[in-house]
Amino acid sequence: MMGRFWHRARQQPTHRLRKLRQSHRLPQHQEDSASALISDMTAPPNPPIPLTPQVACSPDTDADVLWYIAQHVPELRRWVVANPTADAALLEYISQSGGPGVRQALEILLESLEAEAR
Numbered sequence: 001m002m003g004r005f006w007h008r009a010r011q012q013p014t015h016r017l018r019k020l021r022q023s024h025r026l027p028q029h030q031e032d033s034a035s036a037l038i039s040d041m042t043a044p045p046n047p048p049i050p051l052t053p054q055v056a057c058s059p060d061t062d063a064d065v066l067w068y069i070a071q072h073v074p075e076l077r078r079w080v081v082a083n084p085t086a087d088a089a090l091l092e093y094i095s096q097s098g099g100p101g102v103r104q105a106l107e108i109l110l111e112s113l114e115a116e117a118r
Helices: 002-023 029-039 053-057 063-072 074-081 088-097 102-117
Strands: none
Touching (some): 053 063, 063 074, 088 102
């Protein structure tokens, strides 16, 4: 009887290990999708933060994020114009690209700069 119990005890772990090994195998199609993701290195990664008007006009927002917004999120361009850290090159890009409310935002910015100069 002891031999029979020992034989079952030895078989169960191998059966469990075999099932465990099978459950952790990767499907064949994942290799193809991984290589497809790596081949497209020109696409920027998704931003780690949600892009909102508050992010676009915050002086703490990094310049790379502002450029990303200017290039890819036209509805937030007017808020980048309101950002005090937006440099001349970024504002020029936004003025040439346009977008909803950009013209009015640039007019307000220029009026405020003229008022400061007086």
